[in-house]
Amino acid sequence: MLAHASTALTPHGAGRFSYRVPARHLLGLEGMPQADLLGILDEAQFHREQLDRSGIAGRELEGITVCNAFFESSTRTRVSFELAARRLGATCVSFSSTDSSTAKGETLLDTLRVIESMRVDLVVVRHSSSGAPAYLAKTLAAGVINAGDGQHEHPTQGLLDLLTLRQSWEGRFEGRRIALVGDIAHSRVARSAIHGLVTLGAQVVLSGPPTLIPQGVEALGVEVVESIDDALTGADAVMALRLQHERMDQGLLASLAEYARAWAINARRVRLMRPEALVLHPGPMNRGIEIAPDVADGERSVILAQVTNGVAVRCAVLRRCAQALTEAA
Amino acid sequence: MSHTLLIQNARHWRTGERVDVRIAGGVITSVTPAGPRGDMAEHTIAADGALLAPGFVDIHVHLREPGQSAKETVESGTRAAVAGGFTAVATMPNTSPVVDNAAWVEWLHDRTERDGHCRVHPIGAVTIGQKGEQLAEMIAMAKAGAVAFSDDGRPIMSAEMMRRALEYAKPIGRPIVCHEEDLTLRGKGHMNEGPVATRLGIKGIPSAAETIMVHRDCDLAELTGGRVHFAHLSCAGSFDAVRDAKRRGLPVTAETCPHYWMLTEEAIGEYDTNAKMNPPLRSEADRRATIAAIQDGTIDCLATDHAPHTADEKRQPFDMAPFGIVGLETAFALTVTGLVKPGHVSLTRAIELWSEAPRRVFGLPAVELAQGSDADLVLLDPSAEWTVDPTVFHSLGRNTPFTGATVTGRVLATWVAGRLAHTDATFQTRLPVTVGSR
Numbered sequence: 001m002l003a004h005a006s007t008a009l010t011p012h013g014a015g016r017f018s019y020r021v022p023a024r025h026l027l028g029l030e031g032m033p034q035a036d037l038l039g040i041l042d043e044a045q046f047h048r049e050q051l052d053r054s055g056i057a058g059r060e061l062e063g064i065t066v067c068n069a070f071f072e073s074s075t076r077t078r079v080s081f082e083l084a085a086r087r088l089g090a091t092c093v094s095f096s097s098t099d100s101s102t103a104k105g106e107t108l109l110d111t112l113r114v115i116e117s118m119r120v121d122l123v124v125v126r127h128s129s130s131g132a133p134a135y136l137a138k139t140l141a142a143g144v145i146n147a148g149d150g151q152h153e154h155p156t157q158g159l160l161d162l163l164t165l166r167q168s169w170e171g172r173f174e175g176r177r178i179a180l181v182g183d184i185a186h187s188r189v190a191r192s193a194i195h196g197l198v199t200l201g202a203q204v205v206l207s208g209p210p211t212l213i214p215q216g217v218e219a220l221g222v223e224v225v226e227s228i229d230d231a232l233t234g235a236d237a238v239m240a241l242r243l244q245h246e247r248m249d250q251g252l253l254a255s256l257a258e259y260a261r262a263w264a265i266n267a268r269r270v271r272l273m274r275p276e277a278l279v280l281h282p283g284p285m286n287r288g289i290e291i292a293p294d295v296a297d298g299e300r301s302v303i304l305a306q307v308t309n310g311v312a313v314r315c316a317v318l319r320r321c322a323q324a325l326t327e328a329a
Numbered sequence: 330m331s332h333t334l335l336i337q338n339a340r341h342w343r344t345g346e347r348v349d350v351r352i353a354g355g356v357i358t359s360v361t362p363a364g365p366r367g368d369m370a371e372h373t374i375a376a377d378g379a380l381l382a383p384g385f386v387d388i389h390v391h392l393r394e395p396g397q398s399a400k401e402t403v404e405s406g407t408r409a410a411v412a413g414g415f416t417a418v419a420t421m422p423n424t425s426p427v428v429d430n431a432a433w434v435e436w437l438h439d440r441t442e443r444d445g446h447c448r449v450h451p452i453g454a455v456t457i458g459q460k461g462e463q464l465a466e467m468i469a470m471a472k473a474g475a476v477a478f479s480d481d482g483r484p485i486m487s488a489e490m491m492r493r494a495l496e497y498a499k500p501i502g503r504p505i506v507c508h509e510e511d512l513t514l515r516g517k518g519h520m521n522e523g524p525v526a527t528r529l530g531i532k533g534i535p536s537a538a539e540t541i542m543v544h545r546d547c548d549l550a551e552l553t554g555g556r557v558h559f560a561h562l563s564c565a566g567s568f569d570a571v572r573d574a575k576r577r578g579l580p581v582t583a584e585t586c587p588h589y590w591m592l593t594e595e596a597i598g599e600y601d602t603n604a605k606m607n608p609p610l611r612s613e614a615d616r617r618a619t620i621a622a623i624q625d626g627t628i629d630c631l632a633t634d635h636a637p638h639t640a641d642e643k644r645q646p647f648d649m650a651p652f653g654i655v656g657l658e659t660a661f662a663l664t665v666t667g668l669v670k671p672g673h674v675s676l677t678r679a680i681e682l683w684s685e686a687p688r689r690v691f692g693l694p695a696v697e698l699a700q701g702s703d704a705d706l707v708l709l710d711p712s713a714e715w716t717v718d719p720t721v722f723h724s725l726g727r728n729t730p731f732t733g734a735t736v737t738g739r740v741l742a743t744w745v746a747g748r749l750a751h752t753d754a755t756f757q758t759r760l761p762v763t764v765g766s767r
């Protein structure tokens with residue numbers, strides 16, 4: 001991604017740009033080779049086991065400084081990154097846009113350059129603009145970790161989804177079918193999950209209100225299924241996506257009640273899936289809207305396991321990016 | 330009495346004959362078969378068989394003055410124009426303030442008089458402040474020299490307002506240039522709607538946002554008899570609408586731009602803001618339809634939509650960066666590279682599309698290689714290869730998606746009213762006298 005747009009011009013301009021992202025960054029799961037994905041998941045599984053044996057902390061990131069730069073509000077992702085960084089012995093600071101110079105008109109790039117000048121090694125960025133971390137990675141010497149950019153990707157969320165599924169699926173993604181349900185159009189969680197799942201060989205089906213299914217999404221290697229019941233029948237897992245209330249104001253939905261009737265993951269719909277099927281949700285949940293409370297708290301739900309895995313995945317990602325940074329130096 | 334200039338041994342762009350062209354007082358005084366070399370008058374330029382053609386006209390340029398001189402000025406924009414072979418440009422009124430009255434039209438003439446390297450034809454706004462609410466004084470602006478009217482960049486969403494504007498402008502005899510975009514359909518879109526936008530998580534602009542308005546304004550041309558010129562058309566549906574309107578005999582004309590036949594939405598790659606413009610780069614099917622519309626005459630002329638921005642404005646996350654790319658200094662090469670070399674149109678037709686055609690669309694005086702014509706001329710090497718390097722652009726804007734591209738077709742020299750306004754570095758050795766930058 002550093003050497004962007006340097007390809008020779010063809011009059012057709014078609015053909016996807018191939019780009020290589022230096023290993024000190026994690027910008028997305030799109031294009032990440034299967035071996036790299038599995039490598040991160042293996043390491044994350046190790047960290048998960050360390051986490052479960054409480055009290056054991058690592059020192060892998062000693063001497064590394066991590067800055068969480070959050071230009072959009074977040075609780076779980078930010079706390080999760082902080083815990084992961086501190087667990088491995090890194091110095092970790094955080095700021096959010098409300099208490100930063102961005103309110104004074106400083107550009108995103110200038111803000112991050114200032115942070116970098118304080119000898120920060122890794123910046124964890126959340127921003128409302130799709131592509132903002134990729135844009136920063138073109139300029140900064142620090143490693144850039146995408147903690148959610150607009151409607152593009154949320155790679156550590158995608159990785160924790162994969163880790164959670166792998167723990168129950170005995171490491172096998174081929175032949176598994178997972179349904180992603182709800183607001184695909186505005187979901188960075190969905191995009192990262194799709195890229196990771198497709199790379200690992202799972203079959204991904206999407207279902208949701210037609211106003212929230214983006215144009216041409218099939219090009220990502222997924223299938224759009226109009227009927228949610230068809231999407232769920234025989235599935236190995238379902239991921240309910242968070243529904244933002246502003247979709248009503250934008251004329252994309254009629255009402256929350258109608259959405260819940262048509263698209264909520266409820267007990268009846270869970271029974272359409274295979275008996276051992278899993279229920280995932282990236283959080284924060286709107287109980288009773290995209291997911292019924294009894295399903296969220298039910299025995300098929302792995303929603304809290306996802307959160308625990310989140311810390312483990314971020315340990316693995318921070319360590320790998322830090323290692324790439326040290327090796328390059 | 331000005332000196333007589335002799336352009337010796339040029340190849341006539343249309344007939345292919347070797348000619349000597351003499352110029353005095355800003356006009357061509359004679360065109361004769363090339364004589365023996367050695368007839369070197371004081372001001373003789375040895376064209377050595379390079380192609381001599383009428384100067385190009387770009388009817389869709391943003392010179393950014395008044396008010397946005399960090400992006401471009403009349404000086405820098407017209408310098409870029411002559412480097413691209415253009416002897417005249419029409420400049421859009423979406424400046425700060427908006428050119429919506431005769432005083433600003435006159436100001437542009439004065440500024441051009443002082444700073445301009447080529448002719449500048451102001452385009453006045455259709456409505457005051459381009460707000461789409463109240464008609465601007467189009468009669469006064471036309472008297473002051475406005476060649477057309479446009480709310481470019483701020484489409485007139487009210488069909489009623491557009492109807493009245495077309496009726497009002499009709500007796501003035503100047504076209505209304507329409508940037509066709511239904512703003513409600515565009516919403517907060519930043520690139521073409523489709524798989525690439527979905528992959529990047531960028532909100533899309535469907536091509537229907539353009540085609541709906543093209544259809545509307547074809548029907549309003551029919552209702553009013555007013556002259557509509559469609560700016561920068563980008564998609565198959567728009568070409569179909571214009572094709573149909575012409576079949577119905579409606580008073581409509583249309584332009585498209587090099588990026589729509591050179592590139593598709595894929596050129597955005599990983600959020601390249603230099604491939605962000607409005608209308609956006611579309612699909613491969615639209616790119617092919619653009620070429621077909623040029624071939625069958627649905628497209629009347631070419632234009633660049635030269636839209637310079639500062640590096641800082643473009644160096645932002647994709648959805649925060651402004652729309653627009655520069656085009657003046659790459660237009661001819663992209664035409665040769667994308668249309669002539671692949672055999673879509675002949676070189677002669679390509680030159681027509683940049684010279685005779687835009688003059689016809691805007692009713693500007695014709696330029697011919699003939700005695701008495703204005704000496705607005707361009708000397709071309711259609712087979713020279715070069716690499717696009719925006720750091721050497723004369724424009725203040727360096728926002729091009731073609732950086733590093735190898736292209737074919739070079740402008741060697743440009744004369745505006747008989748004055749040598751530009752010579753290419755590769756050509757300067759052939760000049761008999763040192764030429765000042767202006």
